[in-house]
């Protein structure tokens with residue numbers, strides 16, 4: 001090999017070997033990928049999808065004892081999530097959801113595959129309609145999907161009930177990101193509009209979202225649906241931040 005060729009080939013080989021060893025590492029814990037790995041995350045990281053504590057409240061999904069009022073406002077009869085947002089080390093929900101929203105399509109497919117197989121709460125089976133907390137139209141358009149809608153469609157298929165986007169977010173609305181907790185709670189009620197052609201009178205509606213943190217957005221949506229005449233609201237999310 002002549003000297004100039006060696007200069008080109010050796011760094012290239014080194015780079016390829018480096019890439020190969022990186023490809024064998026888990027993107028969550030940086031450990032080696034095992035036989036249960038999927039979408040670049042090892043089986044141990046995927047086991048971070050842990051259910052919520054058994055003694056949680058059936059409305060707010062937090063553990064606070066049956067003699068105490070729900071610490072966060074709820075406007076529904078049943079509320080639950082498939083997994084704890086901070087379950088696992090590193091916290092898997094907190095790794096997956098922002099990653100998926102930034103374009104990790106492999107993570108999205110793997111997570112939704114697990115949602116298809118997860119145990120659903122019994123209260124999801126006898127609802128009339130399934131809907132979602134709506135995403136901002138621009139954000140949904142730029143991402144090409146909406147995780148809450150993905151989840152709602154999976155639940156609708158599993159319980160054999162119709163999915164309908166009942167609420168809309170106006171094109172121009174105040175972004176919640178970066179706002180303080182107290183400001184989020186004081187957001188004007190007019191953050192959503194109801195799709196006028198949908199009849200919700202007296203219906204039991206399952207409201208679906210991706211992550212349930214303070215529940216402020218869920219609360220607004222539930223209030224809108226109730227105002228529109230819905231009979232009962234229930235809530236299900238992929239993750240609950242405890």
Ligand SMILES: [Zn+2]
Nearest residue numbers: 026029042045
């Ligand atoms: Zn891992």
Ligand SMILES: [Zn+2]
Nearest residue numbers: 057059060070
């Ligand atoms: Zn509660």
